[in-house]
Amino acid sequence: MSLLQRLTAPQPQAPGKGRLASVILLTILAAIAILVPLLNLTQAPGSALHVPTYLVSLLGKYLCFAMLALSIDLIWGFCGILSLGHGAFFALGGYAMGMYLMRQIGDRGVYGNAELPDFMVFLNWKELPWYWYGFDLFPFAMVMALFVPGLLAFVFGWLAFRSRVSGVYLSIITQAMTYALMLAFFRNDMGFGGNNGLTDFKDLLGFDLQADTTRAALLAATCIALGGCYLLCRAIVASKLGRLIAAIRDDEPRVRFLGYRVENFKLFVFVLSAMIAGLAGALYVPQVGIINPGEFAPANSIEAVIWVAIGGRGTLYGAIAGGVLVNYAKTVLTGLIPEIWLFALGAMFIAVTLFFPKGLVGSLPGAIDWLKAKAGARSAATPTRPLAKEAGE
């Protein structure tokens, strides 16, 4: 059996394996949540153990992307719906948080207007638009960060799944959806800051966003949220509901003939996934300090899909690993040779679809088995055919 065949062969999912991976993942998340803030806050900047603040924020950003990847994996890996518009849900959640942070600036903006954000003063607006009401309250903003993406996903999914739009058609129209939203948010008169988006945030719940402690706390919060979402997704895919969802992915007409209302299940997963993406966006914005319509760009959503594909779809933890690893690679490569990043990303898209359809996580056991088998064959062959060993190396 060649490596390629072994890698692509279906892997029976052992019940214990997911649990082991979950434990490892949650341990790592807990370690990050505790150790990184600790090393950042307690160690002196000169110390070897000190974690610089920019790294704390960078890590937080990666984990937010990982959460987006998790939401995509839930819908794509388990339900077979390839959404090329998940960036829209992410950005909507981010805008909800951004609106709260804008309202927190108060009269500390450039124009010193206590009621209106700077860009509205700049546009000569006299009063706050109605849809900005309530965003000065943190709980309301957080509910909106979940509710708005959820509502959009509900309306969109209800229309799409009911009329059985599926496959590439669905992918294309999700892309059109995020593209339309991008164009809309670029408009100044939408009331979301137009081209520049929302930025210049000052504080969150009264804590200064630039302070090390706030950043450390945000990282810890991201870890907790990611862990929670992971457990939620794990619980769903392990339940009977999860089996049904996987069955829809594998043979939708058959599930329908068995009497299940397929579109309702799909809608449920789609909305849940959108809400996780929205939460990821809401955590992302205070850590990077800006949200603008560029987040809606279709290219971003497609890029997020490749994180999942590279990590390994249908595994949840694979998506998280992919989200972190690909973004780490992006940071490193764009820092070293900026032109090479798009080449690398493109090559990743091609390589992962052609050679590693199961991603890193899915291919790992196969690769280990293959190496073991190879090693076994070699040790068996060594006494009689020493040349084979050299050839093997």
Added chain:
Amino acid sequence: MPACRRSGRFRFGFLMVLFTAMALLAPIAVQAAEDLESLVAELGAAPLPKKDEVVQRMIATGAPEVVTILEALVERDLYTRKSDEKVVIGRKASGGLMLLDPVTGEELGVVGSRDVSRVTTNNSLRSSVKASMGALTLMSPDPQRRLEAADGLLKSSDQTMLPLLEQALAKEQDAAVLNALQLAEASIKLQSESAEVRLSGVQALSDRTDPESRVMLSRLLLKDGDVWREPDENVRGAAEETLASMESRLRMWRTVEHLYQGISLGSVLLLAAMGLAITFGVMGVINMAHGEMVMLGAYTTFVIQEGFRSAAPELFGWSLAVALPAAFLVSALVGVAMERGCIRFLYGRPLETLLATWGISLILQQTVRSIFGPTNREVGSPEWMQGAMESVAGITLTYNRLYIILFSFCVLCAVLLVLKKTAFGLQMRAVTQNREMARAMGIPTGRVDAMTFGLGSGIAGIAGVALSQIDNVSPNLGQAYIVDSFMVVVFGGVGNLWGAFAGAMSLGVVNKLLEPWAGAVLGKILVLVAIILFIQKRPRGLFALRGRAVES
């Protein structure tokens, strides 16, 4: 410059007409000339305060020679010959003054400056003559001069000029001058004392739609405090009515303009989407790198044009003709390479294909960016594609868009011919309808796939040549059109060129018709939302293929 050449030819034609008219009017001219002669003599003899009146009478004759005479008067070149008291024009020549007959223009020989005395003028006479000259130039043989005169009249709105203006109107042949004269006439009439004349002025404007005449009419409907500017109710009513009919005609013309823009946008979309529709139809895969094929075509045009510029600039007009097959070949080769190297391994996994082709598109984009740089590259248009057609009501239809419309229809016809009349087209349609059955019948589906991909990509390359004429050539060129071309394919239905055609045209036209009403961006958003909703109703597009294959 073709525009100049065109107008030059036009001017020549006009002159021909003018000469013919002059030949026909010759007997009348003789009559006027006799009058003029006595007037000229009178001008020479009259005392200074009377001269102005004589000038006015000369102008009233409407003879073209008056211009020369008055110009001479203003330039102080008008003399009285001492020998016979004849008024003559003197031009400086070697050995004194060359005398000319003011009416006939005949040369009367060179005399010394003592043999003539200058016709006396003063500043006030000269300036009043200059003012009257504005009107006189209405009769000038040079259309440019006449146009200036008409514009001057429009500004001054001198009531006394009306009879002369009407004379000029009756004779005028040049369309642009006629237009300006009519406008001036109406303007003068509208400021007349008599309500009847004002009413006729309003009626004179009824066939027009230009902004000047609309301003004139709407001025009549203004109030200064409680007093109407226009006292007469009938005139106001007529003005209101005329204004309304103007607006409606203008709206119609604007709609025509938007339709034209919509069709031109639609044909661009058609070019970009045609290849996509074919590959999607035959192979069931979405080629996310399709936009990059368009970009490759545009860059091929750029390279070819650079070659022409450096090697044979005089043949530059032919560069597009060379670029078309070259762009087709380049994009088609890249397309075939893509299909053979990547997509065929992903057969039956459309979502993975989508991701892989996206990866290819990123690589192609970055390659082009590395080679040609991230900035816009300039692609020139051959002369025959520049310029614009201008029609009434200020609508401009640019030629390059017109050629693109024609071109996209040609490409559509060519592709239809390939599909319907060639063996390859037959095989392609067979594979589109039912792949398994086609294979069972001995059609080499793999080769058909590769050829289809090549054809689709080649058409995208051709689209790139067309797009290079109206858009910026940059590495992001393809990205700008990809979502729209997807929408066209999804809206029109896959694997069906007529679907792509209907989709592209309706998308383009609806987009442009919405634009003035909702703004460019909002219009586009509305179109996207409409398509997303439309897909719910017809998940397989406007022209869905029927058959077993599509049900799977």
